[in-house]
Amino acid sequence: TAGKPIECVAAVAYEAGKPLTVEKIIVDAPKAHEVRVQVTHTAVCHTDAYTLSGVDPEGAFPSILGHEGAGIVESVGDGVTNVKVGDHVVLLYTAECGKCKFCKSNKTNLCGSVRATQGKGVMPDGTTRFHNLKGEPLLHFMGCSTFSQYTVVADVSLVTIDPSAPLSSVCLLGCGVTTGYGAAVKTANVQEGDTVAVFGAGTVGLSVVQGAKSRGASKIIVVDVNDQKKQWSMDFGATGFVNPLKDLKEGETIVSKLIDMTDGGLDFTFDCTGNVKVMRDALEACHKGWGQSIIIGVAAAGEEISTRPFQLITGRVWKGSAFGGIKGRSEMGQLVTSYQKGDLKVDDFITHKRPFTEINNAFEDLHHGDCLRTVLDL
Numbered sequence: 001t002a003g004k005p006i007e008c009v010a011a012v013a014y015e016a017g018k019p020l021t022v023e024k025i026i027v028d029a030p031k032a033h034e035v036r037v038q039v040t041h042t043a044v045c046h047t048d049a050y051t052l053s054g055v056d057p058e059g060a061f062p063s064i065l066g067h068e069g070a071g072i073v074e075s076v077g078d079g080v081t082n083v084k085v086g087d088h089v090v091l092l093y094t095a096e097c098g099k100c101k102f103c104k105s106n107k108t109n110l111c112g113s114v115r116a117t118q119g120k121g122v123m124p125d126g127t128t129r130f131h132n133l134k135g136e137p138l139l140h141f142m143g144c145s146t147f148s149q150y151t152v153v154a155d156v157s158l159v160t161i162d163p164s165a166p167l168s169s170v171c172l173l174g175c176g177v178t179t180g181y182g183a184a185v186k187t188a189n190v191q192e193g194d195t196v197a198v199f200g201a202g203t204v205g206l207s208v209v210q211g212a213k214s215r216g217a218s219k220i221i222v223v224d225v226n227d228q229k230k231q232w233s234m235d236f237g238a239t240g241f242v243n244p245l246k247d248l249k250e251g252e253t254i255v256s257k258l259i260d261m262t263d264g265g266l267d268f269t270f271d272c273t274g275n276v277k278v279m280r281d282a283l284e285a286c287h288k289g290w291g292q293s294i295i296i297g298v299a300a301a302g303e304e305i306s307t308r309p310f311q312l313i314t315g316r317v318w319k320g321s322a323f324g325g326i327k328g329r330s331e332m333g334q335l336v337t338s339y340q341k342g343d344l345k346v347d348d349f350i351t352h353k354r355p356f357t358e359i360n361n362a363f364e365d366l367h368h369g370d371c372l373r374t375v376l377d378l
């Protein structure tokens with residue numbers, strides 16, 4: 001098939017707030033420095049639902065969403081040297097070119113090579129490789145578009161992995177697990193004995209918990225409004241769980257309770273909810289003088305964070321983290337190895353499995369407390 005368009009099934013987001021349309025589409029051949037991938041498995045991340053809902057300033061339609069996926073290289077365009085046909089790959093919404101100002105800085109995992117066109121839903125040459133059967137172009141998403149049996153990505157936006165690792169599991173390393181784990185061990189760099197609070201116990205938050213546990217944090221307190229998250233939190237390594245809707249006494253706030261539980265506040269807190277009020281609580285629950293709060297959750301267009309500047313003057317630090325600060329092409333191999341050795345939990349996040357045609361049910365699963373991730377088999 002190399003060089004020829006492929007007809008396959010995809011889930012198209014035609015309009016914000018509407019279910020996806022599962023239909024046949026055409027996927028063009030990869031151009032220079034592009035790779036066509038047979039996506040074997042993808043999960044649905046909260047961010048896909050966020051963009052589909054219409055509140056993402058970069059959301060554009062019609063498009064093919066999905067960014068937590070893995071598959072097999074089907075064909076490569078001219079000049080591609082980092083992957084070959086048949087390679088097992090994880091797709092990377094945070095590219096790594098190794099050459100740009102960002103990559104060379106060694107200060108960030110953000111890469112400047114394809115981010116501008118990625119945010120517009122097109123390939124680096126400004127065009128799309130997807131069309132529906134009416135010939136209408138369909139936009140790409142986050143440089144991945146994993147909700148299609150075949151996708152085309154920039155060669156900097158994927159990484160080859162050990163083919164013995166099951167693609168049905170390591171697809172989760174394409175976002176949720178890596179994001180939370182990396183936020184704890186890289187962005188925050190949690191050390192033995194540190195105290196940690198995690199707001200929001202989805203796949204991202206629970207992955208922060210497992211990262212903090214791996215570093216030997218002395219306290220890991222999970223805050224979630226859904227009691228169904230308590231057992232999971234404890235299973236992943238939390239030492240405590242607080243439901244702010246139920247567990248606060250008269251006159252207590254979540255901030256005052258956390259400060260009381262930790263002799264003055266936490267060394268690190270993480271927002272994994274995307275709620276800007278929660279982000280404020282997370283910052284203010286930090287210990288005076290040094291506590292750091294890491295924002296991971298994605299907030300809607302128009303939302304802003306606020307706190308009294310005095311909170312920062314007195315030493316609390318606000319930080320953010322994208323893809324856990326992980327450089328995908330350099331560091332994914334280590335994460336896959338950790339998973340294979342049993343050191344990094346991945347399978348425990350897979351609460352649901354569905355055929356690709358049930359993708360709209362997978363979006364509904366996300367809203368239920370019994371779901372961490374639904375993996376779709378394409």
Ligand code: NAD
Binds near residue numbers: 175205224229366
């Ligand atoms: P999820 O929906 O599975 O989990 C969110 C959790 O937050 C749920 O358990 C929910 O009950 C809880 N929650 C909601 N409101 C709360 C509140 N007010 N207080 C406490 N808990 C509350 O989502 P996820 O897939 O784990 O993603 C979490 C967030 O991280 C989303 O905003 C997502 O868009 C974002 N995200 C960011 C990155 C990044 O690189 N920065 C990567 C992946 C996901």
Ligand code: AHE
Binds near residue numbers: 059301322
């Ligand atoms: N498009 C949104 C921002 C979305 C966002 O912040 N995305 C996270 C990843 S979420 C994965 O589930 C991220 O990595 N951001 C860094 C980047 O370069 O996009 C908006 O507000 O415009």
Ligand code: ZN
Binds near residue numbers: 045047048067068175
């Ligand atoms: Zn995601």
